[in-house]
Amino acid sequence: MNLSMRWPRTLASRLSLIFLIGLILAQALSFGAQYYERYESAKNTMLGNLETDVSTSIAILDRLPANERASWLQQLQRKNYGYLLSEGANGNPMNTDTPEAPIAMTSIKDAIGKDYPMTFTDIPGPRKHFQVHLKLTDGSPLTIDVRPSMVPLSPWLPMMLLGQLALMLACTWLAVRIAIRPLTRLAEAVDTLDPNTHPVLLDEKGPTEVAHAAKAFNAMQARIAAYLKERMQLLAAISHDLQTPITRMKLRAEFMDDCVEKEKLWNDLGEMEHLVREGVAYARSVHGATEESRRTDLDSFLDSLVFDYQDVGKEVQLSGKSATVIDTRPHALRRVLVNLTDNALKFAGAAELLVEKKADGSVSVKVMDRGPGIAEDELAQVMEPFYRVENSRNRSTGGTGLGLAIAQQLALAIGGSLTLSNREGGGLCAELKLRG
């Protein structure tokens, strides 16, 4: 149950884990089986030898005259066991029937137990060590001193195992990398996917599945670009075809005598015209500005914008200085600020612009008003196209619902970000952050 919680998050680590555990288990199993087989056969040979050797040695010692026995001990000494012509050391008596009894003990008992009664004692110590006590036919004591030990492992075996482990790690890493890389590349491509700019085509080479995914991605990119283009063309066509009749109607209206009807007609035409313009502007903003970026003196840029408003009698003020030259698309930047300022003028009748240079080199331009502001839960939605806040539904101030959407799109297009917030003491603050 807890497995899912501990399951690593990345595909790479999951795959690595599966590969590695699988390979190590398989390796351990085959190593274990081989080792067991080798151990068994070695043991059988060894015990066979032990039985013959011990019975031969005892027979020799038994038949030798007592005074010659000591000189033979050296020759009968083996690596793991030897003979003592004494009672041996004291130890704990051992039982041959328990399963823990060393196999060598049973072998010795099987070999000579019929001819010589014997006792076993265990000598305590860090290594397994036991003695077999028996009496030769002439009554003199004999002790077989046994230090059983496994066949030692070759010193190169652990190195070999480490080498294998390293090989497995390397193979796992390679396999996972090969499997994951196309996926990472695809994710990166999707992340940076911007149908407005030139499409970045994925390499359609590599394994079949990868090539297939890359082709599918490239085709999707082309389709998105085609849809966007189609939408642009549709909007442009509608707007162009509407502009001619609207122009005619406006001209005709001007021949009418001044009356309320003329005024109303004039306003309706103005609204239609505005919607057509904003619609095209929005489509263009989504489609990305084709405008070239250029080095722009920000202070004079804002000054001129504010003066243009002041020159037509609008209450727009600028405070702060940035003393910055930024790389930007001036028309797009202007459009963002004009839309924000127009919005402030529409809802509050006045706008204050504040420019600040931040410590990290970025620049913030705030467009603030003292209007009704926007309810907190609507702040995010107002930047969506055609969204209008409740109190602006009234068509005389409602506008098209595209102004902020255009500003938002263009802000993104020039590498900036636009955030709205309500000011302390009432009113809205739209902050445009630009990289320095």
Next chain:
Amino acid sequence: MEHVDHILIVDDDREIRELVGNYLKKNGLRTTVVADGRQMRTFLESTPVDLIVLDIMMPGDDGLMLCRELRSGKHKATPVLMLTARNDETDRIIGLEMGADDYLVKPFAARELLARINAVLRRTRMLPPNLVVTESSRLLAFGRWQLDTSARHLLDDDGTMVALSGAEYRLLRVFLDHPQRVLNRDQLLNLTQGRDADLFDRSIDLLVSRLRQRLLDDAREPAYIKTVRSEGYVFSLPVEIVGAPA
């Protein structure tokens, strides 16, 4: 007999050109309406006009091509007012680069067109510019500055863009079109009021001081725009036309 200005209207939409023609006629101008470039050329062969209103979007030869043709032929002094259908910055810029004197975005109001026509006529009559800016050479160079006449901003000597407000651009353009010539406040006011004439209410002195700031000109010892006591202002540096940067 008093001279009545003759306006030639070129627009492929019959209703629009007739409505415009009638409106202008009603307001005391003489008008001729034609549907395309071919008719325009034929008419201009026989009759000189005072101003041409040219639609940009037309089948066949479009307004931009016709404007360029006018500027390079014997009618290069005839003012041109462009009607553009799209409200797109690049179209506006192209229209002006092609040598149009002003432009109006469709849909427009007839009274606005009338105001623009009058402003262009007044401007070109009062002081025809010394320098004719064209598409390929649209930068006016003076001192350490260059004025881009299509994008309507200044470029300093390392290519940084310095923006100008509409009024600042118009005033600077008047100075650059008539360098080293004293202009009085009335002349400046008239020449500057190209667009939005009714809304423009800044005094010339304020505008001049703003422009000096923009050009980093010292007001006490100005290098660019000098004050001529009791007369007006003079732009004291020579101006030359240079090609657009590649």
